Amino acid sequence: MNVAAEILISLLLVAGALFALVGSFGLVKLPDLMARLHAPTKATTLGVGGCLLGSMGYFLLTDGRASIHELGITLFLFLTAPITANMIAKAWLHQQVNPDLPPTGTAAGWATFGPTGRPAGEEPRTPPSPGL
Amino acid sequence: MMDHAITFALACFALALLLNLWRLARGPLVADRILALDTMTINAIALIVLAGIRWDSALYFEAALMFAMVGFVSTVALCRFLLRGDVIE
Numbered sequence: 001m002n003v004a005a006e007i008l009i010s011l012l013l014v015a016g017a018l019f020a021l022v023g024s025f026g027l028v029k030l031p032d033l034m035a036r037l038h039a040p041t042k043a044t045t046l047g048v049g050g051c052l053l054g055s056m057g058y059f060l061l062t063d064g065r066a067s068i069h070e071l072g073i074t075l076f077l078f079l080t081a082p083i084t085a086n087m088i089a090k091a092w093l094h095q096q097v098n099p100d101l102p103p104t105g106t107a108a109g110w111a112t113f114g115p116t117g118r119p120a121g122e123e124p125r126t127p128p129s130p131g132l
Numbered sequence: 133m134m135d136h137a138i139t140f141a142l143a144c145f146a147l148a149l150l151l152n153l154w155r156l157a158r159g160p161l162v163a164d165r166i167l168a169l170d171t172m173t174i175n176a177i178a179l180i181v182l183a184g185i186r187w188d189s190a191l192y193f194e195a196a197l198m199f200a201m202v203g204f205v206s207t208v209a210l211c212r213f214l215l216r217g218d219v220i221e
């Protein structure tokens with residue numbers, strides 16, 4: 001196998017693995033959920049992207065065929081990572097933030113909250129305790 | 133050299149999975165646990181892809197793709213359950 005290509009693939013794999021490790025370390029280390037959300041959704045996506053690129057290069061070199069599966073997985077992960085991050089942030093907002101918001105002035109309410117600024121049929125909640 | 137790189141990457145992803153597991157067990161809020169599960173799914177996809185390189189088989193990519201889809205759907209379902217109290221209204 002071509003030595004330069006082998007070095008390139010090894011670099012991609014090692015860089016991807018380090019990115020994923022940093023992302024997961026951030027998940028453990030950072031103080032609250034909104035900070036924690038930042039680390040894995042970016043770093044881990046980059047990490048998996050590096051691994052998939054390395055895998056694509058490996059199968060291109062050994063079998064001589066360009067495999068499209070990796071591109072599919074990469075595309076799917078890159079499309080879904082922001083959606084999952086948004087859903088988790090919304091769930092956190094819904095549970096933790098005191099929804100005492102001013103009226104929006106339009107027919108549409110605040111995102112995730114009802115038009116009155118709080119979940120339908122619920123009393124306003126107390127602000128989150130600092131320990132969380 | 134490639135073998136060493138793959139071994140290093142496997143070790144890194146295994147360590148990342150353990151860190152995620154710690155957050156899953158500890159995480160003070162339910163949203164933290166959902167985030168940890170989502171990250172575990174992504175790391176597991178990378179592990180499956182690396183196993184495919186190590187054992188030189190293209191069969192693993194279908195498994196990784198299935199894992200990605202099931203992980204995404206489960207994360208969205210858990211978040212919706214937290215948000216609305218129901219998955220399908």
